[in-house]
Amino acid sequence: MAAPQDLRIRALQCLVETDPARKAAAVAALASDARAGLCTLDAQAELAAAAGIPGRPLKPELVPPRLVGRRSMATLEGRAMLVHALAHIEFNAVNLALDAVWRFAGMPAQYYSDWLRVADEEALHFSLLDAHLRALGSHYGEYPAHGSLWEMVEKTSGDVLARMALVPRTMEARGLDANPALRAKLAQAGDQDAANILDIILRDEIGHVEVGNRWYGYLCRQRGLEPRATYAELTVQYKAPVMRGPFNLEARRQAGFTEEELDDLCYSVGRISNPPEE
Numbered sequence: 242m243a244a245p246q247d248l249r250i251r252a253l254q255c256l257v258e259t260d261p262a263r264k265a266a267a268v269a270a271l272a273s274d275a276r277a278g279l280c281t282l283d284a285q286a287e288l289a290a291a292a293g294i295p296g297r298p299l300k301p302e303l304v305p306p307r308l309v310g311r312r313s314m315a316t317l318e319g320r321a322m323l324v325h326a327l328a329h330i331e332f333n334a335v336n337l338a339l340d341a342v343w344r345f346a347g348m349p350a351q352y353y354s355d356w357l358r359v360a361d362e363e364a365l366h367f368s369l370l371d372a373h374l375r376a377l378g379s380h381y382g383e384y385p386a387h388g389s390l391w392e393m394v395e396k397t398s399g400d401v402l403a404r405m406a407l408v409p410r411t412m413e414a415r416g417l418d419a420n421p422a423l424r425a426k427l428a429q430a431g432d433q434d435a436a437n438i439l440d441i442i443l444r445d446e447i448g449h450v451e452v453g454n455r456w457y458g459y460l461c462r463q464r465g466l467e468p469r470a471t472y473a474e475l476t477v478q479y480k481a482p483v484m485r486g487p488f489n490l491e492a493r494r495q496a497g498f499t500e501e502e503l504d505d506l507c508y509s510v511g512r513i514s515n516p517p518e519e
Contacts, residue, residue, distance in 0.1 A: 248280040248353055249288060252342035252360070259296040261332055261371065261381060265364040268335060272361035275354070282353060287346050295336035295391065300382030301329060309387055314430040321379040323423070324435055328370035329386040330416070331442070334363040334449075337394045337408055345401040348456075355452045362445045369438045376434070389482070396479050402460045406475045409453020411482070416446050417492040447496045454497035469505060484509060 251271050258264040274280050309326065313319035338360035342353050371381050390412050397404040420443045428436040461468045475481070490503055498506075 246274075246280055247286070248275055248282045248357065249284075249286065249343045251280065252339045252357065253288060253291055255360070256336060256339040256343065257291050257293045257296040259293070259298055261298060261367065264296065264335065265368050268339070268360050268364040272357055275357055282350055284348060284350060284353065285346055288343055290344075295333075295340070297332070297336075298382055301325075301384060301386040303388045304385045306387040306389060309385055314426050317377060318379075320427065320430055320432055320435070321374060321377040322384050323427070324370055324374050324377065325379060325381065325384045326386065327423070327439075327442075328367055328374060328381050330390065331363055331367040331370055332381070333388070333390045334413065335360055335367060336391065338363055338449075340394055340398075341401075341404060341408075344398060345404070348401065349459075352456055355456070359449045359452055362449070366438070366442050366445065369441065373435055373438060393479070393481070402457070402464065402466075402471075403475050403479060405453050405457040405460060406472050407479055407481050409450050410457055410472070411476070411484075413446065413453065414450050414493065414496065414498075415482075415484070417443065417450060417489045417496065418487065420446070420492075421489060443492065447492050450493070450496035458497075469502060472502075473505075 248271070251274075255264060255267045255271060258267055271280070314323070338356050341356040342360065345352075374380055374383075390408075393408055393412050394404070397407055420439055424436050424439040424443075427433075427439065457472075458468060460466075461471055484506055486507070488503070488506060493503060493506075494500075
């Protein structure tokens, strides 16, 4: 039997893999080995960043969000463009989860297990969407995409608290809000297979945002910080995107947001008339 391999080192190896299919397979293998007890974990090791983070194929071309293109549901190509955009989000989500595993030392073992599970589920999401793209006569890389999710990953690479606050709790939580409307569009256009994939994604993404919420809370307690005030400060410091409704409040509740945090969110976009009480 081969000697156990460090989970964080293997996560970094997965991260720099450029081929999406091989990356997804490598993540699935790592998650399986970890569940079987075949991986060691050195949580204290300060690992050196490898070249080529994140590993990604030459296509899709990355452009500003405004240049990605319209996605009309009236045509097969329009539906393929939307599924392609979703696949790109999930591919980036695989990378961000792997980055959370290898980059941040000194966290409890459960932190690394949680983010490896997230990476495994995100890889499944990507694979489902990629297969559906091919069924639509397209493939991942055919259309331009944007890199705003990974940009926030890079911004927060120096602080795990900022990463938990602004990637899962902010960028990924936006997916909870967007999912129902996108699912409805695809179902109305007759693409029930894509709608079913979005059901799987929403179910799992609630859990992914919950992981971010839970570890953000842990880090705030560890550092003696008040979570709501700290989050507000971090959004300014790191120039996080402004949140826009409508919000999927029930999904956010399931993901661990408090009622006070939801009030803050709604008030920030003018959906309630009075600020929440402290």
